[in-house]
Amino acid sequence: xxxxxxxxxxxxxxxxxxxxxxxxxxxxxxxxxxxxxxxxxxxxxxxxxxxxxxxxxxxxxxxxxxxxxxxxxxxxxxxxxxxxxxxxxxxxxxxxxxxxxxxxxxxxxxxxxxxxxxxxxxxxxxxxxxxxxxxxxxxxxxxxxxxxxxxxxxxxxxxxxxxxxxxxxxxxxxxxxxxxxxxxxxxxxxxxxxxxxxxxxxxxxxxxxxxxxxxxxxxxxxxxxxxxxxxxxxxxxxxxxxxxxxxxxxxxxxxxxxxxxxxxxxxxxxxxxxxxxxxxxxxxxxxxxxxxxxxxxxxxxxxxxxxxxxxxxxxxxxxxxxxxxxxxxxxxxxxxxxxxxxxxxxxxxxxxxxxxxxxxxxxxxxxxxxxxxxxxxxxxxxxxxxxxxxxxxxxxxxxxxxxxxxxxxxxxxxxxxxxxxxxxxxxxxxxxxxxxxxxxxxxxxxxxxxxxxxxxxxxxxxxxxxxxxxxxxxxxxxxxxxxxxxxxxxxxxxxxxxxxxxxxxxxxxxxxxxxxxxxxxxxxxxxxxxxxxxxxxxxxxxxxxxxxxxxxxxxxxxxxxxxxxxxxxxxxxxxxxxxxxxxxxxxxxxxxxxxxxxxxxxxxxxxxxxxxxxxxxxxxxxxxxxxxxxxxxxxxxxxxxxxxxxxxxxxxxxxxxxxxxxxxxxxxxxxxxxxxxxxxxxxxxxxxxxxxxxx
Numbered sequence: 001x002x003x004x005x006x007x008x009x010x011x012x013x014x015x016x017x018x019x020x021x022x023x024x025x026x027x028x029x030x031x032x033x034x035x036x037x038x039x040x041x042x043x044x045x046x047x048x049x050x051x052x053x054x055x056x057x058x059x060x061x062x063x064x065x066x067x068x069x070x071x072x073x074x075x076x077x078x079x080x081x082x083x084x085x086x087x088x089x090x091x092x093x094x095x096x097x098x099x100x101x102x103x104x105x106x107x108x109x110x111x112x113x114x115x116x117x118x119x120x121x122x123x124x125x126x127x128x129x130x131x132x133x134x135x136x137x138x139x140x141x142x143x144x145x146x147x148x149x150x151x152x153x154x155x156x157x158x159x160x161x162x163x164x165x166x167x168x169x170x171x172x173x174x175x176x177x178x179x180x181x182x183x184x185x186x187x188x189x190x191x192x193x194x195x196x197x198x199x200x201x202x203x204x205x206x207x208x209x210x211x212x213x214x215x216x217x218x219x220x221x222x223x224x225x226x227x228x229x230x231x232x233x234x235x236x237x238x239x240x241x242x243x244x245x246x247x248x249x250x251x252x253x254x255x256x257x258x259x260x261x262x263x264x265x266x267x268x269x270x271x272x273x274x275x276x277x278x279x280x281x282x283x284x285x286x287x288x289x290x291x292x293x294x295x296x297x298x299x300x301x302x303x304x305x306x307x308x309x310x311x312x313x314x315x316x317x318x319x320x321x322x323x324x325x326x327x328x329x330x331x332x333x334x335x336x337x338x339x340x341x342x343x344x345x346x347x348x349x350x351x352x353x354x355x356x357x358x359x360x361x362x363x364x365x366x367x368x369x370x371x372x373x374x375x376x377x378x379x380x381x382x383x384x385x386x387x388x389x390x391x392x393x394x395x396x397x398x399x400x401x402x403x404x405x406x407x408x409x410x411x412x413x414x415x416x417x418x419x420x421x422x423x424x425x426x427x428x429x430x431x432x433x434x435x436x437x438x439x440x441x442x443x444x445x446x447x448x449x450x451x452x453x454x455x456x457x458x459x460x461x462x463x464x465x466x467x468x469x470x471x472x473x474x475x476x477x478x479x480x481x482x483x484x485x486x487x488x489x490x491x492x493x494x495x496x497x498x499x500x501x502x503x504x505x506x507x508x509x510x511x512x513x514x515x516x517x518x519x520x521x522x523x524x525x526x527x528x529x530x531x532x533x534x535x536x537x538x539x540x541x542x543x544x545x546x547x548x549x550x551x552x553x554x555x556x557x558x559x560x561x562x563x564x565x566x567x568x569x570x571x572x573x574x575x576x577x578x579x580x581x582x583x584x585x586x587x588x589x590x591x592x593x594x595x596x597x598x599x600x601x602x603x604x605x606x607x608x609x610x611x612x613x614x615x616x617x618x619x620x621x622x623x624x625x626x627x628x629x630x631x632x633x634x635x636x637x638x639x640x641x642x643x644x645x646x647x648x649x650x651x652x653x654x655x656x657x658x659x660x661x662x663x664x665x666x667x668x669x670x671x672x673x674x675x676x677x678x679x680x681x682x683x684x685x686x687x688x689x690x691x692x693x694x695x
Contacts (some may be wrong), residue, residue: 070096097123127625159187162376171398218647231348426563585609595684626656
């Protein structure tokens with residue numbers, strides 16, 4: 001076990017680093033458009049602000065907020081669904097001019113929080129006092145705890161389902177081995193604890209992000225009404241059924257298996273003793289015959305006085321069909337519970353959104369079950385190889401059966417993984433150009449390494465099957481081993497009750513020494529077989545890679561799919577293209593005339609930015625964002641490729657910092673050079689320029 005600890009510490013450090021990189025999580029729904037648009041300037045305050053996302057999102061009153069330049073709420077608070085993927089919030093009347101801030105915090109269809117903010121201006125840009133928090137939903141301490149709980153839930157599911165599958169399908173005698181029992185029970189406890197933690201953290205995770213809201217019962221009630229909350233509650237109910245399954249598996253099932261094996265061993269011992277007693281009788285006369293009869297009666301219940309009246313005293317031989325029926329019943333019941341647990345993920349996360357959900361959700365369930373059978377069985381095999389007592393060492397046949405189970409699981413993972421990868425990535429460019437695609441490549445590489453190590457394990461397994469049986473130990477060693485197998489602690493307790501003072505201390509010391517000797521003997525016997533030692537090392541390496549693989553998978557579930565990223569970018573590009581053809585050309589030009597109060601920014605807007613007549617607006621503001629008054633602003637258009645221009649335009653002053661001109665003619669489409677001259681005093685002026693596509 002000492003060799004395991006440094007590796008486990010390293011693996012958990014790696015897991016922590018990966019999970020830390022997953023916070024805050026990426027949004028699984030992207031904002032693709034808004035009205036008014038981000039950064040735009042409108043002449044009059046709109047009646048509402050609408051937002052369009054790349055997919056359906058869950059909203060509630062207060063999910064979208066609009067703040068005026070002074071930081072006061074300008075919205076009515078009620079969010080309405082406009083159909084499709086668009087949502088709107090109404091605005092109060094009589095709003096002032098200036099820059100407004102829009103914040104949104106919603107939940108995507110696959111249960112991940114999405115938050116952000118943008119600004120637009122009414123009349124002219126202005127300074128705003130709204131402070132948008134840098135930390136969005138899903139981040140901070142709550143986000144980190146929720147991500148860690150998600151990792152533990154996957155790990156618990158794998159240990160629970162994979163360990164039980166290993167016992168029923170590969171090593172039924174393992175149901176009575178205490179270390180194997182601990183693996184399955186630890187999986188159940190881990191999954192149950194993580195699910196409860198996620199249920200409590202969910203409201204703060206998708207909402208305020210404050211740890212104090214974890215214990216808000218009203219917020220918990222709202223969570224229970226969501227899809228993610230219903231999935232977590234369903235998982236808890238299924239875990240209650242799983243507890244009953246574990247009780248039967250490690251209770252009645254394990255006892256029945258031990259009783260069957262014990263009956264077979266008793267028959268063998270009795271036959272041996274009868275033969276030895278008969279031999280002694282022939283060699284030693286009547287006295288030996290009497291002694292043999294006494295010994296035989298001690299070991300043979302049939303020879304006792306009450307043998308004819310107590311049939312139950314005979315060794316009970318279980319009907320093999322009853323054992324098979326119980327195994328079949330546990331397999332069916334456990335399969336139903338495991339499928340339900342896997343479905344609690346499939347119905348609430350990636351598989352439940354996007355294209356072909358009717359195919360993706362069942363395949364996701366199969367994918368999760370295959371992962372559990374492979375990695376969970378691997379963890380159970382590792383424990384059986386390292387921690388099982390010498391008298392209950394795992395058989396070669398069980399290892400071979402798991403090898404076949406793992407091979408089938410890998411084939412299932414390959415088929416379902418290829419489909420899910422295509423569904424979530426969508427294109428080769430997204431495979432290398434998005435975070436999701438890059439993490440997927442890392443996962444594929446880890447799976448390839450895991451399969452390679454598994455191939456080495458299969459070679460060790462084949463060598464175990466071909467190796468001859470170990471020779472029997474001499475009689476003296478058998479006696480010594482039998483003495484070591486006696487209950488050391490019990491002997492120590494008895495000795496301590498008979499001794500006082502130094503005698504009791506000496507008895508305790510002897511008990512510790514005997515326990516250490518017994519432990520060393522078991523370790524020596526386990527390490528005596530080089531084939532089994534090599535198998536343990538390769539399985540340990542597999543388990544190490546599997547821990548890292550699980551961490552990468554957890555991060556992957558919290559990353560925006562590549563297909564969603566590309567669709568959002570395409571939607572934004574379409575909106576931009578539409579704006580360019582319908583009139584949303586806006587250019588910001590910084591200027592510095594060199595005189596007093598001569599610095600600022602001039603924003604030029606041309607509507608509709610097409611060939612022909614256009615409307616032009618110029619907004620001039622100082623370094624603090626407030627509108628400033630300047631004596632003169634002039635604009636000139638030049639199409640250098642066609643040697644057209646400069647075409648001068650002299651806008652008229654409307655109000656402080658706002659200049660406008662109507663009927664601005666653009667004779668030809670092309671890349672126009674737009675020059676703006678700003679004069680801040682009688683002698684201080686400067687000309688700045690930018691190029692823009694018009695028409």
